[in-house]
Amino acid sequence: MAQPDELTFAPLGGVGEIGMNLSIYGLGKGQQRSWLAVDLGVSFGDEEHLPGIDLIMPDIGFLVKERKNLVGLVLTHAHEDHFGAIIDLWPRLKCPIYATRFSAALFEAKRLAEREPPKIPVTVVPSGGSIEIGPFSVEFIPVAHSIPESHALAIHTEIGTVLHTGDWKIDPTPIIGPPTDERRLRELGDAGVLALVGDSTNAVRDGRSPSEAEVAKTIAALVKSAKGRVAVTTFASNVARIKAVADAARAAEREIVVVGRAMERVVQVARETGYLDGVQNFRGGDLYGQFPADKVLALCTGSQGEPRAALARIAGNDHPQVTLNKGDSVIFSSRTIPGNEKAVGSIINGLVAQGVEVITDRTHLVHVSGHPRRDELRDILSWVRPQILIPVHGEALHLSEHAQLARTVGVPKVLSCRNGDLVKLGPGDPGIIAELPSGRLYKDGNILEDAKSRAVVERRRMGFAGCVFVALAMSETGELADDPEVDLVGIPEKNGAGEELDDIVFDVVVSTVEGLPRARRRDPDALAESVRRAVRSTLNEQWGKRPLCLVHVLEV
Numbered sequence: 001m002a003q004p005d006e007l008t009f010a011p012l013g014g015v016g017e018i019g020m021n022l023s024i025y026g027l028g029k030g031q032q033r034s035w036l037a038v039d040l041g042v043s044f045g046d047e048e049h050l051p052g053i054d055l056i057m058p059d060i061g062f063l064v065k066e067r068k069n070l071v072g073l074v075l076t077h078a079h080e081d082h083f084g085a086i087i088d089l090w091p092r093l094k095c096p097i098y099a100t101r102f103s104a105a106l107f108e109a110k111r112l113a114e115r116e117p118p119k120i121p122v123t124v125v126p127s128g129g130s131i132e133i134g135p136f137s138v139e140f141i142p143v144a145h146s147i148p149e150s151h152a153l154a155i156h157t158e159i160g161t162v163l164h165t166g167d168w169k170i171d172p173t174p175i176i177g178p179p180t181d182e183r184r185l186r187e188l189g190d191a192g193v194l195a196l197v198g199d200s201t202n203a204v205r206d207g208r209s210p211s212e213a214e215v216a217k218t219i220a221a222l223v224k225s226a227k228g229r230v231a232v233t234t235f236a237s238n239v240a241r242i243k244a245v246a247d248a249a250r251a252a253e254r255e256i257v258v259v260g261r262a263m264e265r266v267v268q269v270a271r272e273t274g275y276l277d278g279v280q281n282f283r284g285g286d287l288y289g290q291f292p293a294d295k296v297l298a299l300c301t302g303s304q305g306e307p308r309a310a311l312a313r314i315a316g317n318d319h320p321q322v323t324l325n326k327g328d329s330v331i332f333s334s335r336t337i338p339g340n341e342k343a344v345g346s347i348i349n350g351l352v353a354q355g356v357e358v359i360t361d362r363t364h365l366v367h368v369s370g371h372p373r374r375d376e377l378r379d380i381l382s383w384v385r386p387q388i389l390i391p392v393h394g395e396a397l398h399l400s401e402h403a404q405l406a407r408t409v410g411v412p413k414v415l416s417c418r419n420g421d422l423v424k425l426g427p428g429d430p431g432i433i434a435e436l437p438s439g440r441l442y443k444d445g446n447i448l449e450d451a452k453s454r455a456v457v458e459r460r461r462m463g464f465a466g467c468v469f470v471a472l473a474m475s476e477t478g479e480l481a482d483d484p485e486v487d488l489v490g491i492p493e494k495n496g497a498g499e500e501l502d503d504i505v506f507d508v509v510v511s512t513v514e515g516l517p518r519a520r521r522r523d524p525d526a527l528a529e530s531v532r533r534a535v536r537s538t539l540n541e542q543w544g545k546r547p548l549c550l551v552h553v554l555e556v
């Protein structure tokens with residue numbers, strides 16, 4: 001008798017980290033599985049650990065190999081950590097993409113902003129609707145989050161239903177779009193849900209996330225009482241927040257000026273898709289200077305301290321249109337993403353030093369997370385009553401807290417997995433059955449590099465300790481045919497005693513070569529290695545650091 005098909009799940013990104021989400025679901029057995037991918041996002045590099053790397057993406061080598069079995073890619077919503085890698089990686093997959101209207105429109109706007117936009121077709125599915133994709137029937141269930149049209153996916157198969165929550169929260173008054181569809185989630189629970197694969201971001205936080213409507217109230221009060229100019233910065237994709245700021249500005253009789261390309265792009269897409277219907281027209285940055293100080297509000301990009309974004313330039317008095325002075329205020333309607341604290345801090349300090357009042361979520365409810373806290377996690381588990389819970393979308397601590405919470409509310413099976421684990425959901429006992437290849441890719445300039453490649457490691461080392469170049473011209477008999485060439489890059493000129501380091505390195509190169517037995521001097525690789533070691537250990541003595549050292553041996 002033929003064995004029944006298996007339903008499997010594997011995260012290829014987004015587990016053990018926040019960012020670069022990519023999950024796959026498999027139906028079939030052994031080598032004969034159909035795969036459905038959910039989301040394809042990026043993480044952001046940080047300058048200190050990954051110099052020169054802006055974006056990190058999941059390694060999709062496994063899916064590329066399984067391309068003929070990949071039936072589609074479904075997007076839960078249009079945040080970068082869920083859809084930011086598509087433009088770079090989709091050309092390797094070329095599978096159908098499914099998304100709702102706003103996500104598709106934002107993707108299209110982003111695609112068209114590329115220098116050479118690749119053609120990437122997206123099939124639009126209505127919010128609340130369903131679509132058959134290979135052997136999977138995928139239902140888009142509206143959930144509240146911090147961008148319009150976020151969806152939990154109910155993935156129905158012959159083996160059972162999986163609820164992939166995507167990013168969500170419970171917000172009875174989300175300002176834009178419907179609240180999380182509790183009724184439909186309860187119906188799914190009544191019909192029976194095999195597994196819930198869920199957002200763990202805020203699993204360490206007790207209680208419930210406040211509503212967008214409460215944030216809107218705070219912003220309205222702050223704008224109303226402001227005397228001078230006001231600038232508000234927030235995540236560009238948070239259209240509900242943009243609407244809240246617009247309403248606050250209208251109530252205070254201020255014109256809104258939009259500053260920053262990402263913000264302009266989202267505003268345009270939100271207007272096209274009807275999410276800013278009834279909201280007053282916004283002005284371009286060129287009109288900012290024409291309004292009196294108490295009649296204008298600048299809505300800016302740059303809440304994460306990005307050096308090229310609007311706010312950093314305004315704070316640095318380097319923006320061609322928008323300026324702030326003593327008595328003006330800036331509202332950070334955002335949270336500083338870990339890793340960006342220094343950049344944000346330096347902007348805040350710059351503004352405060354100029355006499356600008358800075359308001360952040362430290363003292364006022366000017367921002368709220370789009371992810372569920374513990375009471376909300378309990379709610380969804382009680383509605384859906386899954387047989388299995390798999391925590392995703394979080395670092396190790398978030399995942400383990402989510403797992404622990406699920407155990408305490410009595411979820412029969414809680415499965416913790418890591419990127420690359422292939423988990424059998426059913427039929428029969430669930431558990432990890434295999435490991436799939438997984439990893440990271442770095443976007444380095446316009447090249448996608450394997451994270452294991454040497455380039456970034458070498459750049460980090462060079463950034464820390466510089467580099468020494470040595471060129472040796474050797475005769476056939478193994479003698480120095482000329483003086484060595486020595487160049488020190490990124491290394492101090494003099495040691496503590498005031499002696500020139502390049503002289504010291506030159507001397508050690510010559511004495512090392514001359515001190516070697518003739519046979520070793522005639523072997524270019526052995527010679528280079530000896531010189532390299534001597535140079536690095538000398539600089540370590542002189543300076544306390546071992547730079548990169550490249551030795552070239554020329555036979556003349």
Ligand SMILES: [Zn+2]
Binds near residue numbers: 021079081082167393
């Ligand atoms: Zn996310």
Ligand SMILES: [Zn+2]
Binds near residue numbers: 079145167370
């Ligand atoms: Zn999100």
